[in-house]
Amino acid sequence: MKNVMEFLSYNESPAVFDTYTACMSEHGIADNAGSRHAELAVQSRMSPVFVHDPRRGDTLAERFVLDGNPDIGKDWTTTTLAYVDADGQAQLKEIPFTPADFAVHEGRFKKHFRPADADANLVPVPEYIDLNETERHGKMPFIWSTDDDRRLIKLAVSPAIVELTEERRRNWRMLEYLGGLHVDRMQEDHRRELEQWQHKYAQADTQRESSIDAIARGMAELAAGSDATASQSVVPLDAITMGASVGAMPEAGPKAGDAPLVRITEADMPKCTNCKTCYQDLRELFEKTTIMVDGEPKEVSRVIPGVLDKIELTPELIRTAARVATDCDAEIIRFQQPTTG
Structure with a gap:
């Protein structure tokens, strides 16, 4: 919707807006599933979201934006498959969400999937496409799915689905390149190298x-052994000015207090409405996950585990975190203003 509003307000020159729209009968999905499958098309990299806006800057990387896609910087995001185990208990399995996993939910691709043979040398599709032709010999690509009784099963996929997955990955990597992600990765590598040297x-x-x-200590012991007084022979180390050779202390910046910058308690997670505000506007701190609520899977948001121990709390990130906490539909995000020291 943000992109739609920007598009409608732009009148300086011709502009193009392209959106994924399902045809229920042609695609083989339910009449009320169009919006949901459009979301899945974005999440699976079948139809990523991107914007090219010449007003954003002089370079292509500045003009090209991938905001709205999950897990930018990774080939695939993940999804959670809900199934029933052998004891009849509801379980969750986290899997990469590829175009093959998207296709299995639409009738137009039905002929490209079949139950996998138990004795076949099965390899998950995301791993299979990383193999060369020689390495693929004798192996069968598959995806995880569920049957009519919600039991976990493996489905073998056709060569056409493998080609589709490979092509969509190439497309996604091209979009990342246009968005300057290769530059971001180089800067991140440089940051890690700098931290290692520090x-x-x-x-x-x-x-x-x-x-x-x-x-x-050795000088003190030597002086004591030669009947010299310590005051004549030993100068306290804290009285020595080490100068620039020791290195200056870094300037003080914002740091977290006893409470984390943002948090969502486990008790509050079932209240999440999955409004997407947090993990779309601040994907550095939040991610989507699936939990079981009253025996049913539910998509909710959470703070990325361990991220607050690794990320730099810049003033811009802190301001965005405060706004996201305020905009949360379910009002379950707790924001703690970091101290300065």
């Missing part, structure tokens, strides 16, 4: 301090 420097600095302490 860690090595810190270790070396600590070892040097330990060596200085050991030398000082």
Whole structure:
């Protein structure tokens, strides 16, 4: 809807808006499933969302935006398959969500799937497409699905579905390239390398301090053994000005207090309406997941596990987190203003 409103308000030159629209009878889906399958088309990379807006900047990477797609930077997002185990208990299985997993839910692709032979050398489709022709010999690609009784099964897929999955992955990677993701990855690699060197420097600095302490203790022991007073022979280390060789302390910045920046408690997760506000507007901190509520699977949002220990709390991210917490439909996101120190 954000893209629609921007498109409608743009009148400086011709513009094109293209949207995925299902034809229920042709696609073989229920009459009320169009909107849901359009969402699945985005999530599976069948029809990704992207915007090219010349007003955004001078470079293609600035103009080309992939906001609205899940897990940007990865080939596939994940989905959760709900099934019933051998004891009749409802269970959840997390799987990569590929175009093959999208296709199995539409009647037009029905002929491309069949129950997999139990004795076949089965390989999941996302792994199969990474194999070369020689490595694929004797192997059968498959996807996970459920039967009419919601039992977990494996479905073999046709070569056409394999080709579809490969082509859609190439398309998605091309879109990521146009959006400058390769530059982001290079910067991320550089950041990691810089952190590694900083860690090595810190270790070396600590070892040097330990060596200085050991030398000082040895000098004190030597002075004591020669009947010299400690005050004449030993200078306290904290009185020595180490200067720039030790390195300056980094400037103080925002850091979390006792409470995390944002959180959604487990008790509040069933209240989530999946309005998408958090994981679409702040995908650095939030992600979609599936939980069981009263024996039924439900899509909800959560804070990415462990992300707050790794991410840098920039002022912009903090402001966005505060806004997202306010915009949450279910009012279940707790925001903690970080302290400065």
